Amino acid sequence: MAYKCPRCGGDVQRGYSSTSQMVGGLVGALLVSAFKGFECPKCGPIPSNEFSSADRQSMMLGSVGFIVGAIAVFVGVIALLAWLNS
Numbered sequence: 001m002a003y004k005c006p007r008c009g010g011d012v013q014r015g016y017s018s019t020s021q022m023v024g025g026l027v028g029a030l031l032v033s034a035f036k037g038f039e040c041p042k043c044g045p046i047p048s049n050e051f052s053s054a055d056r057q058s059m060m061l062g063s064v065g066f067i068v069g070a071i072a073v074f075v076g077v078i079a080l081l082a083w084l085n086s
């Protein structure tokens with residue numbers, strides 16, 4: 001889903017920091033993409049409080065969905081392992 005930059009009206013993208021990708025690897029990159037703010041190609045990183053409340057709400061739902069999905073996969077794998085071992 002694309003959000004609009006509150007400063008210039010252009011499309012923003014999820015902020016991907018190359019530094020944190022190097023430090024944290026894949027997990028770090030995933031966490032960064034889930035929790036970090038957005039970045040405008042022209043204006044740079046945009047703090048989430050500059051977006052409209054509607055945008056913030058759907059961003060938060062996106063992050064929650066991401067976490068719920070990760071937990072669901074985790075629980076599914078555990079359940080599968082438990083079933084295989086029974």
Ligand SMILES: [Zn+2]
Nearest residue numbers: 005008040043
């Ligand atoms: Zn911008």
